[in-house]
Amino acid sequence: MAPSRRGAPLAEPELAADADAAAIRVDPERAFRVSIGNFEGPFDLLLSLIGSHEMDITEVSLSLVTNEFIAHIRGLDGPEDLDEASSFLVVAATLLDLKLVGLLPQGELVDAEDVALLEARDLLFARLLQYRAFKQAASWFQERLAAESGRAFRDVPLEERFRAQVPELVWTTSPADLAAIALLALAPREIPTVGLDHLHAPLVSIREQAAVVVARLRSGAPVTFRELVADAGMTGVVIARFLAVLELYRVAAIEFDQPEALGELTLTWTAESWTDDALASLGAGYDS
Template sequence: MANEEDVLTFKLQSFEGPLDLLLHLIKQNEMDIYDIEMVAITSQYLDYLHRMKKMQLDIAGEYLVMAATLLNIKSRLLLPNEQAPQVEDETYEDPREELVQQLLLHQAFKEAAANLKGFADERQQLISRPQALVPEDAKLGQLEDGLEVKALQQAFVRLLTKKKLEVVQAPRQVQAERYTIKDEMQRLNRLLQENHKPVLFTALFENGDREEIVTTFLALLELVKRKKVVASQSEVLGDLMIERKVDAIESS
């Protein structure tokens, strides 16, 4: 027969307060947290405090406060009461209700902490690449002759505003790509090559729907990036002029 002191054994370091201990006892006894058996829980909780005392451990005040709370709830459930719950009485309040709410809240925070720890453990398995230094000669956001990329963006926004293109509802079925950046790059190259002088930015988008216009703009940006064409602007928010570079014409 097992010794009485060996019936219940707790690892003190596994509990982070009285609510944590109560959750452990409820789980161990397979109780419904909404219908706690106060006699059994209170008995086991007090037994835990007695064991702490026998081990000459200091009992935190919050554990004693919870012990008093459990005894109070237990007595209110056991003692006769004129306001005992009746089927037709909807004003009766279960003495355990406040305790249940505290346990549910503590359990929610405990689960959230466990999830955060899991995310932290996953993050520790990753190694971030240090940010590379920007080359001193890099021209960030600059086109040829110091013209900013923002100027092209602003011109494109003004173009879309003037055209007021109708938004076409996206098809429900996957369709073949009608326009490609590669094809538009070739078209722009031919257009600029046929003209022996700069072409107005808006002239590149005279025809076409929204999809074609966006593809053309992306093709233009790619040509600028590859230094095949240059964009110039005589004044702020003025008309942009697009032309092929001399070395691009010679190499074509």
Template sequence: MALDVSTPVFEGPFDLLLHLILRDEVDLYEVTLLDIVDAYLVEMERMQVLELASATEFLLIAATLVELKARRLLPDDGDLELDDELALWEERDLLLARLLEFKTFKDAGAVLDRLFERARRSYLRRVGPDDRFLDLQPDLLAGIGPLDLRAAFIRAMTPKPVERVALDHLPSVRVSVLEALGEVVDELRRARRLSFRDLCEGLGERLEIVVRFLAVLELFKRGMVDLYQGGTFGALDIRWTGDDGPVETVLTGVDVYDG
């Protein structure tokens, strides 16, 4: 589907716009989506047969552009973490990767089209080889006797040694839900209310954070804590509601898991 677009920063074919975006010659955020969508709708009305592949590719790219532009309209709370900031850049890189993939398949399709057009002008040989060429193939079993076959069979059936990769040089992180449960109970009894982020402060391994979360779930199952989360992916607040009895009573019946 040949689509021409006209924006304040670019005017021409949609394919050329993608090419310029890939080369960073056109700012992704300066492209006016309204003009592109209008041109797309005009092209859709003009087409006799809908090309689903081209239409779907356009909708995917346009939807990604809308999402990226929408993020710029949201207020900046100043508390954007490094991971979230990197995620925004990853989305931009993902769009550029999709554009590059689109261009790659488009160029490959053009090459295949030229090859098919060239093949249409050629004629295949539909007969077998001449008689003098029938016996030119080598005898693959020439000089091979029963003993050779037996030796080859023994080699094929002999078990091969299994290669093992040494893991001694890798440091192992040993964590226990039972130990994490005791630490969580001590911290919650002292602070009475904590966020999960504060509860995991100082932990460097992902496995330790996972085990700490399992300990929180165990306390919630026993009715010793209340959990509150203001929104999706928001901060998880934990409030201690249990008694201040011995820690051993809390640890009774906990499934022992070491990771």
């Protein structure tokens, strides 16, 4: 065997150290061997040489390796042969990816795509390491299952000295308690209802609030709107009194003064005559 030149150290795999652990568990005499132009020996050894950079993947003819494996697998039968074929497909696919990126030009990089492909080569070596790790773990599980297959568990009743440690069951529920529990469980449930009272504020009469506004303003002294709503217990009352002020201004019953925008609003009664009929019609359009 004459290994080719050493490849570029893109990763640090140590497949050669654990080649036996990654090997497919078959009879050594029936293990798959490769015979190509620059290598002859077990397939696992070829994989280890590639992983440790002792052989350049670009100089390995994967088509010849595949043809030899097909010829090898045809001469086998048994459930372990399917595992061997599946493992070979996984490794062969990884080697094919490695060879594809290995054939890329190694000169000056010209674009981001080439950079990504070259970086992917490290990831492909990592896949080889993962393959080795999974094969090693599978081998360990197989060995443990084989070692423990002869064991039998002990099926015996609980010893009396341990049975005595269990506290005696004391029944404390009386028939009356059971009846109360049954009554509570079987009694019809009250159907829950959803109230809508919280969604709608109570209506506030514009006429009633207009009467309050007129009574306070007819005294003659100017009143600020802040003083006019000082005793309002809810927002609806404030709104109703403001609408009443607008209605009184519309019929020229009051005047207001506001020195600046958003400043204090001062109201003054100016109507010379005011009747109860005028008060009754004030805000009629809002309360209807």
